[in-house]
Amino acid sequence: MRNPAKTFEDLMVWQKAHQFVLAVYRLSRTFPRSETYGLASQFRRAAVSIAANIAEGFRKGGKADKLRFLNIAQGSIEESRYYLILVRDLDYGDVSDLNTLLVEVSKLLEAYSQAILNSDSL
Numbered sequence: 001m002r003n004p005a006k007t008f009e010d011l012m013v014w015q016k017a018h019q020f021v022l023a024v025y026r027l028s029r030t031f032p033r034s035e036t037y038g039l040a041s042q043f044r045r046a047a048v049s050i051a052a053n054i055a056e057g058f059r060k061g062g063k064a065d066k067l068r069f070l071n072i073a074q075g076s077i078e079e080s081r082y083y084l085i086l087v088r089d090l091d092y093g094d095v096s097d098l099n100t101l102l103v104e105v106s107k108l109l110e111a112y113s114q115a116i117l118n119s120d121s122l
Contacts, residue, residue, distance in 0.1 A: 008058035013108035017051035017073070020101050024080075027093050035092070043083040049076035050105065054112075063116055070113045077106050 008014050024047040028040040050073045057069025080102055084095045 005058070008055040011054065011058065011112070013105065013112045014051060014054045014058075016101065016105045016108055017054055020080075020098065020105055021047045021051050023098050023101060027087070027095070027098065031087075031092050039083065039086065039090075039092075043080065043087070046076045046079040046083060049073065050080065050109075054109070063119070066116050067113060070109060070116070073109060074106070074113075077102060077109065 005011050021044075024043055028035075028043055031040045053069045053073035053076065057066045057073070060066045060069060084099055084102065087093055088095050
């Protein structure tokens, strides 16, 4: 059995979400200059929101509070999915690796949320 996480950084879902953020920053650096305050900024904000809400929810005391932050992270995942489609359709870069990573983050977040929902105590 795994030891319980002591900090949000111990969570595999946060680690993968952080990898996604770093990848979004790397990719968005290559966008046209005209996108600096548009797509690049929005995409970065959505990606950061995933990891940040996982981190913030980690310290919340009750299930409802934890799950609320994880739900916000799930919303940011869906927003990021759209930005990946837009980046692909605008030919701003190859998003296949980011898509794969985001799917993994989404699955891990769903499993983490279910584990919290099904737990007897926190």
